[in-house]
Amino acid sequence: GAVVSQHPSWVICKSGTSVKIECRSLDFQATTMFWYRQFPKQSLMLMATSNEGSKATYEQGVEKDKFLINHASLTLSTLTVTSAHPEDSSFYICSADTGRDRDTEAFFGQGTRLTVV
Amino acid sequence: AQKITQTQPGMFVQEKEAVTLDCTYDTSDPSYGLFWYKQPSSGEMIFLIYQGSYDQQNATEGRYSLNFQKARKSANLVISASQLGDSAMYFCAMSAGGTSYGKLTFGQGTILTVHP
Numbered sequence: 001g002a003v004v005s006q007h008p009s010w011v012i013c014k015s016g017t018s019v020k021i022e023c024r025s026l027d028f029q030a031t032t033m034f035w036y037r038q039f040p041k042q043s044l045m046l047m048a049t050s051n052e053g054s055k056a057t058y059e060q061g062v063e064k065d066k067f068l069i070n071h072a073s074l075t076l077s078t079l080t081v082t083s084a085h086p087e088d089s090s091f092y093i094c095s096a097d098t099g100r101d102r103d104t105e106a107f108f109g110q111g112t113r114l115t116v117v
Numbered sequence: 118a119q120k121i122t123q124t125q126p127g128m129f130v131q132e133k134e135a136v137t138l139d140c141t142y143d144t145s146d147p148s149y150g151l152f153w154y155k156q157p158s159s160g161e162m163i164f165l166i167y168q169g170s171y172d173q174q175n176a177t178e179g180r181y182s183l184n185f186q187k188a189r190k191s192a193n194l195v196i197s198a199s200q201l202g203d204s205a206m207y208f209c210a211m212s213a214g215g216t217s218y219g220k221l222t223f224g225q226g227t228i229l230t231v232h233p
Contacts, residue, residue, distance in 0.1 A: 043226055
């Protein structure tokens with residue numbers, strides 16, 4: 001398999017502040033990573049595709065100015081929730097695929113529970 | 118566009134019995150991948166099984182098997198000999214042909230509870 005590490009696992013922040021979430025591929029290079037959002041007991045919804053060295057591709061309805069994605073290296077993508085509000089409280093999780101023929105799956109990070117107070 | 122439908126919000130099964138979790142899908146792409154993931158209360162996503170649209174045989178991984186019926190556009194997960202540790206949320210997901218396995222459309226999920 002492969003390992004994707006996400007940090008932090010949980011974070012509490014004050015309304016109006018920004019929070020950065022990191023997603024790292026530990027044992028492979030990921031030119032593309034994906035960010036998902038999940039509300040309690042609901043499905044995972046794709047927010048954006050993070051592309052190394054270029055701009056992220058956002059899904060319809062996702063505010064690109066609010067959810068800043070940076071993929072500056074082949075092993076790290078970051079999601080910054082800017083000017084967070086209580087409605088941004090959610091579970092955020094990243095994934096990547098290795099591009100290897102033997103891996104027919106994506107590998108997910110552990111996820112980050114964000115609470116905005 | 119792809120769509121995944123899981124119509125069972127919750128399922129209950131007795132320990133050691135088998136259980137089937139339903140999943141139907143819709144896509145106009147002839148090439149696609151179907152996945153099942155398990156999500157325990159910790160939130161991590163655990164990959165269970167994969168089925169490619171061109172695979173002739175149903176996928177199996179230990180106690181997990183995928184009942185792939187292409188004409189009916191269904192990809193049900195069968196868990197044999199349920200264990201208490203199988204209690205979790207289960208998601209069916211799809212990737213479109215030619216795209217990364219990481220770009221997935223998920224179903225609504227099914228909460229499985231295994232009773233002793």
